[in-house]
Amino acid sequence: MAATGETSQIPQANTSARESRVATHSHIRGLGLQEDGSAVVGTGSAGWVGQTTAREACGIVSDMIKLRKFSGRALLLAGAPGTGKTALALSISHELGSKVPFCPMVGSEVYSSEVKKTEVLMENFRRAIGLRVKEVKEVYEGEISELTPVEAENPLSGYGKTISHVVISLKTVKGTKQLRLDPSIYESIQKERVSVGDIVYIEANTGAVKRVGRSDAYATSFDLEAEEYVPLPKGEVHKKKEVIQDITLHDLDMANARPQGGQDVMSVMGQLVKGRRTEITDKLRGEINKVVNSYIEQGIAELVPGVLFIDEVHMLDIECFTYLNRALESTISPHVILATNRGMCTVKGTEDSGGDGIVSPHGIPTDLLDRCMIIKTTPYSKEEMKVVLSLRSKVEGLKLGEAALDQLAEKGANTSLRYVLQTLTPASILSKNSNRAEISPEDVSELDDLFIDAKTSADFTAATRQPHSS
Numbered sequence: 178m179a180a181t182g183e184t185s186q187i188p189q190a191n192t193s194a195r196e197s198r199v200a201t202h203s204h205i206r207g208l209g210l211q212e213d214g215s216a217v218v219g220t221g222s223a224g225w226v227g228q229t230t231a232r233e234a235c236g237i238v239s240d241m242i243k244l245r246k247f248s249g250r251a252l253l254l255a256g257a258p259g260t261g262k263t264a265l266a267l268s269i270s271h272e273l274g275s276k277v278p279f280c281p282m283v284g285s286e287v288y289s290s291e292v293k294k295t296e297v298l299m300e301n302f303r304r305a306i307g308l309r310v311k312e313v314k315e316v317y318e319g320e321i322s323e324l325t326p327v328e329a330e331n332p333l334s335g336y337g338k339t340i341s342h343v344v345i346s347l348k349t350v351k352g353t354k355q356l357r358l359d360p361s362i363y364e365s366i367q368k369e370r371v372s373v374g375d376i377v378y379i380e381a382n383t384g385a386v387k388r389v390g391r392s393d394a395y396a397t398s399f400d401l402e403a404e405e406y407v408p409l410p411k412g413e414v415h416k417k418k419e420v421i422q423d424i425t426l427h428d429l430d431m432a433n434a435r436p437q438g439g440q441d442v443m444s445v446m447g448q449l450v451k452g453r454r455t456e457i458t459d460k461l462r463g464e465i466n467k468v469v470n471s472y473i474e475q476g477i478a479e480l481v482p483g484v485l486f487i488d489e490v491h492m493l494d495i496e497c498f499t500y501l502n503r504a505l506e507s508t509i510s511p512h513v514i515l516a517t518n519r520g521m522c523t524v525k526g527t528e529d530s531g532g533d534g535i536v537s538p539h540g541i542p543t544d545l546l547d548r549c550m551i552i553k554t555t556p557y558s559k560e561e562m563k564v565v566l567s568l569r570s571k572v573e574g575l576k577l578g579e580a581a582l583d584q585l586a587e588k589g590a591n592t593s594l595r596y597v598l599q600t601l602t603p604a605s606i607l608s609k610n611s612n613r614a615e616i617s618p619e620d621v622s623e624l625d626d627l628f629i630d631a632k633t634s635a636d637f638t639a640a641t642r643q644p645h646s647s
């Protein structure tokens with residue numbers, strides 16, 4: 178959510194981009210549940226293989242989150258490495274949809290030399306709380322009947338032409354109005370992929386362009402189409418309109434941390450694009466909470482609690498856990514999902530005071546565990562691993578032979594699913610190097626000579642008794 182910046186694309190070059198970058202969880206697109214909440218097995222499982230109980234449990238939790246009945250507690254996903262905990266959490270975010278903020282983080286992120294641990298947590302908490310603001314804005318709205326960029330000679334270079342202004346005609350039921358707009362607005366028009374026949378509105382103050390949909394005068398008779406058709410707007414082109422915007426509390430913090438911050442939400446919005454990083458203080462947050470609360474009371478804004486997902490939660494220390502406990506109690510709190518692959522272990526930060534420290538399940542103090550609903554992920558059988566492996570090789574565009582698949586699944590049973598999934602790409606390189614059409618047992622064996630898994634590596638280093646730091 179935070180990391181995907183909008184980039185302007187060259188129109189012809191966007192066809193092959195999708196397959197070139199493959200993320201580890203790209204084959205999973207949700208929890209794969211039926212209407213009645215039971216897990217789908219086989220086609221329609223959204224990429225999932227097995228793990229049915231955990232998926233069904235996650236389905237219940239995501240329903241509770243949708244009903245906003247999950248506040249004040251946390252969900253803990255516990256299980257062996259590579260059993261799909263991170264994938265489950267991401268699936269929950271899929272189920273919740275794009276309107277609910279989802280902020281993923283890893284436990285070790287809190288350790289930074291510049292910022293306090295609790296500060297990092299606080300920031301992420303606020304990223305996971307959304308605010309839906311209704312504002313009345315001055316806009317120009319209508320169907321585009323003319324869209325002409327007017328070019329001018331560029332005085333700086335001999336060849337290029339620049340756009341000096343854009344002429345747009347907007348049509349409503351009442352009439353048509355021609356606007357002469359700044360070239361910067363033309364850029365946002367291109368970004369929104371607006372063309373003649375679309376219904377748009379342009380904010381008078383900021384020049385932001387929003388595409389509402391395609392005019393229904395252009396509607397076709399196809400039943401299945403991605404396009405949304407909307408009727409021609411009534412009323413004047415230039416009017417006041419209620420606009421709904423989704424932002425997070427962190428966006429508000431950032432916008433207001435800038436020295437010259439406006440007091441109303443409207444001027445804050447305008448600043449969001451020019452984010453320059455300045456300190457966000459507790460005092461500032463307090464003030465923002467006050468403004469937000471008053472907006473909520475007035476009915477201008479609505480709070481949308483999202484999800485904060487802390488992966489590898491055993492990396493947090495006692496100070497962070499204490500903070501988490503308190504933050505869960507507060508009235509403005511997101512839903513919290515934790516994940517860990519540890520069993521009994523020492524709670525970080527308790528061993529400093531001498532002795533062994535506090536040993537607790539999953540390295541989480543018991544008072545926080547008390548607030549958790551725990552979902553267990555189970556290890557995979559060889560058959561299940563086979564299905565995931567062939568699914569994954571399809572997603573990555575690799576050819577995997579039946580015998581090699583068998584061998585890999587066997588190996589996965591002794592190591593982990595994660596390990597064998599990671600060996601797919603290097604194995605495919607080996608097979609290509611030896612001019613084989615698909616990954617075959619030879620490649621898998623060769624890979625065994627080149628790389629070792631974590632357990633073998635640990636056994637090996639222990640056996641040679643030569644610690645790396647002597």
Ligand SMILES: Nc1ncnc2c1ncn2[C@@H]1O[C@H](COP(=O)(O)OP(=O)(O)OP(=O)(O)O)[C@@H](O)[C@H]1O
Nearest residue numbers: 201202225226228258259260261262263264518565
């Ligand atoms: N049941 C499943 N069906 C399909 N793919 C799965 C399943 N379980 C795990 N995977 C895939 O296996 C890989 C490892 O899973 P994931 O990263 O979720 O494990 P994890 O439980 O978070 O492990 P760790 O404890 O090491 O963080 C991912 O690519 C994930 O998408």
Ligand SMILES: [Mg+2]
Nearest residue numbers: 262263488516
């Ligand atoms: Mg994980």
